[in-house]
Amino acid sequence: MVRAISSLIGAAFVFVLAIALFGTVKTAVEEPAAESAEHVFHLGPREADLPSAGLAGKFDNRQVQRGFQVYKEVCAACHSLKYVHFRDLTKIGYAEAEVKAIANQWVIEQPSINPETGEAATRKNAPSDPFPSPFINEIAARAANNNALPPDLSLMTKARHDGPDYVYSLITGYQNQPARLLKEFPGAKTPAGLHYNPYFANLNIAMPPPLTADGQVTYADGTKATKDQMARDVAAFLTWTAEPNLEARHAAGLAALIFIGIFCFLAWGAYQNVWRDVKH
Amino acid sequence: MATVDDMVPPGEDPAPYHEHVDDPRRRDFINIAAVSFAGVGAVAIVLPLINQMNPSADVLAASTTEVDVSKIASGQAIKTSFRKQPLFVRNLTPKEIAEANAVDVGSLRDPQTLAERTKPGKENWLITLGVCTHLGCVPLGAGEGENKGPFGGYFCPCHGSAYDTAARIRQGPAPKNLVVPDYNFTSDTTVLVG
Amino acid sequence: MSFPWAKHYEPKQPLMRWLDEKLPLPRLVYNAVGAGYPVPRNLNYFWNFGVLAGLALAVQIITGVTLAMHYAANAGVAFSSVESIMRDVNAGWFLRYAHANGASMFLLVVYIHIGRGLYYGSYKAPREMVWLLGVVIFLLMMATAFMGYVLPWGQMSFWGAQVITGFFSAIPVVGETIRVWLLGGFAPDNAALNRFFSLHYLLPFVIAGVIILHIWALHIPGSNNPTGVDVKGEQDTVPFHPYYTAKDGVGVGVFMLVFAALIFFSPNLLGHPDNYIEANPLSTPAHIVPEWYFLPFYAILKSFTADFILPAKLWGVLAMFGSILLLFFLPWLDSSPVRSANYRPKYRLFLGVLLLDVLVLGYVGGAEANARNVILGQIASAYYFAHFLIILPWVARSERPRPLPNSITEAVLAKHGGTSLAHSAVTA
Secondary structure (H helix, E strand, C coil), X not given: CHHHHHHHHHHHHHHHHHHHHHHHHHHHHHCCCCXXXXXXXXXXXXXXXXXXCCCCCCCCHHHHHHHHHHHHHCHHHCCCCCCCEHHHHHHHCCCHHHHHHHHHHCCCCEEEECCCCCCEEEECCCCXXXXXXXXXXXXXHHHHCCCCCCCCCCCCCCCCCCHHHHHHHHHHCCCCCCHHHHHHCHHHCCCXXXXXXXXXXXXXXXXXXXXXCCCCCCCCCCCCCCHHHHHHHHXXXXXXXXXXXXXXXXXXXXXXXHXXXXXXXXXXXXXXXXCCXXXX | CCCCCCCCXXXXXXXXXCCCCCCHHHXXXXXXXHHHHHHHHHHHHHHHHHHCXXXXXXXXXXXXXXXXXXXXXXXXXXXXXXXXXXXXEEEXXXXXXXXXXXXXXXXCCCCXXXXXXXXXXXXXXXXXXXXXXXXXXXXXXXXXXXXCCCCEEEEECCCCEEEECCCCEEECCCCCCCXXXXXXXXXXXXXXXX | CCCCCCCCCCCCCHHHHHHHHHCCHHHHHHHHHCCCCEEECCCCHHHHHHHHHHHHHHHHHHHHHHHHCCCCCCCCCHHHHHHHHHHCCCCHHHHHXXXXXXXXXXXXXXXXXXXXXXXXXXXXXXXXXXXXXHHHHHHHHHHHHHHHHHCCCEHHHHHHHHHHHHHHCCCCCCHHHHHHHHXXXXXXXXXXXXXXXXXXXXXXXXXXXXHHHHHHHHHCCCCCCCCCCCCCCHHHEEEHHHHHHHHHHHHHHHHHHHHHHHHHHCCCCCCCHHHHCECCCCCCCCCCCCCHHHHHHHHHHHHCCCCECECHHHHHXXXXXXXXXXXXXXXXXXXXXXXXXXXXXXXXXXXXXXXHHHHHHHHHHHCCCCHHHHHHHHHHHHHHHHHHHHHHHHHHHHCCCCCCCCCHHHHHHHHCCCCCCCCCCCCC
């Protein structure tokens, strides 16, 4: 009885799946899905070779500071960094006084309230403040950017696959649309106002190339600010903003693995010891 | 992890399990070592679980307050906040200063002079937390028209503690004077507390 | 307690005797996981996973309770409260990564535990109730894991909530009403987030309760073993403590090693980058997938693409829930009296195919829906149902089991070549 009922139910599911399978195969044969330009021309990111990559990765504070400079002078005009606070900069090697000065001189001020009138106002940034957003809200951001929304960068390197490499590849990956693409997919011409970039998911990104010339920023430590260098540095900075505890995590992890490894060894010994007279 | 401290069941002799023990101490050492290691590991894991309840970085970072005292007239006080606690900033009148100095310090429950509770040259600025040292209510006396209590300072309505014009405890159950936080004058009219 | 030769708890110290008279809690523990529980002597490492699942639940409850001290279940601030845990709370990143990866470890351990039960026939009489309670625990875990995944309020959280509550809208007539009731609105928002948080906090304790019933039910017949043969006498068993506590110690060590490697060196390996983007009700991610542990079921859902009497959507939802609910009937679907697949050559073969099948479903569940993957998913789904509902009930009829050992001890001695030389100690 159980066998009969279960077989019937099983047969029903298998039958419906067979119908579905027939439909899938029929569609695949009769009208195979067309290739898309995104599918053919999208590229996986190139390696940025950051010191933070890998199991024992660490930040190079000088590089992260250079990346911060690139963010400050290039990216910050459009992109917020709202989950990072000025005080966090002490962790990449700035002294408290330097952080205070950076916060105080930051071009965009912190929204606040006029203590006399209660009206909306702005005030100078303090170390305890998050990085202020360049636009007051999403509508203002879109209005200023041709209806595109510059995303917050705090978590960018964790919000994309291979994030640090992605950031590095994207900002150095602008190019002219290949002729082959236009030949194969005439409908996929980059629309006006967008920019062709094979590292971007749908190939056409609203952000204009942010790094336009070598020497766009002048590094205090004398490093030559090539476009490639600036892109790596800002990728390093954004790796830090997304995962500021990376070094502590790797250090704690090494200690934990060694400790647990020794425990495993001891537990194995105790197990052998307890069972030594019992065959199993 | 039922293994932690009971490799040998309570009230049992391990011998029945180990009938051919040649050197019991060496053999059981590894059991003890494994259990001890597990214990140390458990303690190591407990530490972050306890530490997570300490103030987080954002709370610690917001621990200074700047107060503009230019608008406080003599005899007036304002209530503002410092580390999410009320802060009283009071501009004492010469009469109130004289009253505070006239008290015999030795007779006080928490002996302190007004000078010890203010900054040199700024004796008229009495800056204290507005937290009664008894059980943490906000004493009255800082707001306009509030009951200043029998000693002209602050009066806590919860359990009747009365503070004088130097915010020292004079009557009632509170054990200590109102706390004076760390602060300094960054200019004649601004105070940085914390 | 099950066997007459089980050791009895005899407290020696006066304090323990006093406690035993007033509240025999130590006696309960002694009989449950102490020396008072006789266990077959031949259990292999697959029998570690029950204890490991209990450990994983404990890890989840402890890290979860501490995270709840910092998390805010409000759509406006949930995402940034998680970021504040990651950045500002002392050891917050450790707690959060431990909780997120702990969920994966829990499900991984439980899947192996279920697989152990399938292979060694632990669901069969007299252990049907143990199995049924186990399936209840599994369902509760799935609900808890899903609601927990919504809490960080990232893109995958939001769209996961949207899609999963969408299952209920497949129910004819009342479906949409049920969905709106579940969400407390027309789309996931504050109301949904808050109730998910409440239930996410509650359900683990319900799971803990059902686990107690699960263990209680287990202790009536006693543990199964790799031969599937019943315990015949005292020589077939050893006391749980110290024998299996020591063996579980090794399992706990290896579990912790894998867990620590995930937390400290690859904490986002099993997550999805889109969940680091705050929920946006106006934009769906390009490729939405559930967490890895739901992928096989998601593949079954996606495989039903044709209407047949019922709409395709309803078939998909029915099949997805059916694929789990059919586990409740397993003890009666399998009519073979032999428990262990070691002695069932045909069943063992089909079970191997099922393992492969579930891995294929997992792959399809996470892969893009092109023709090849859809076809693969449809074939794999068909095998899944055929395996449990058609093959399993019939295979016993045509199968000739291999000869079973007369007892556990006989099997153990045969493995050791039948000699009775004392097993020499390993530590030297």
